[in-house]
Amino acid sequence: MGTFDVYDPLRNVNINFTEEQLIEISEWFDATSKPRLVINNGDPINVITIDDLKQFLELKKIHRRSFHYPSYGEIMIEAEKLKAGVSRMLTKEQMIYMLNKWTLIPNLKHELKLAFKVFDTEKRSFLDIEEIKVIVNTYGDVFNESETLEMLRDANVSGNGNVFYEEFVESLFSRAPELNEIKAEYLYDDPDEDPSVPPEAVPENMQQPPLKDSK
Structure with missing residues (x-):
């Protein structure tokens, strides 16, 4: 790997933005x-300038489900x-490089755990073994019933047949590490519906002042 060039930071970097997103970023920069x-x-x-970059981020052009909005x-x-800490000026390549570092890529293991949580309506962190079999065989279509049962033996199955699904997902990836190579998609398109995405911060100038005691 060559020496990192601050004026050519995108060399040997995988860009996570779509072509449409790159065009939008470039047009804003220009x-x-x-x-x-x-x-x-x-x-x-x-x-x-850095202040310009902050204003771009405040436009929320990039979906919060796939982007971490950074602090100052x-x-x-x-x-x-x-x-650029002293000059506080960024080239187009530097801006794209910085934004690219804050992109979030879907993780299959994480999205599977979220999928099981959808069925765990009582938020008990476990599901019935029959529910697990249906989910894996019907929705995942990766393992057959005998393979699923074999992996369930490694999961934390209680005496009444309940499965702690986070441990079950870990066992899936332990037995089939090739799952890590599968391209994932987000289970929730709307970040406000996704329990793993923090709520959007309220700007300080929009926060309500504390109520005064009426005595």
């Missing part, structure tokens, strides 16, 4: 940037790595 940065006595190149501190940590 409309916002100004020729402010001079490198090696060359002509000024277009850049945005997290932004500055990445800016320091790009030697």
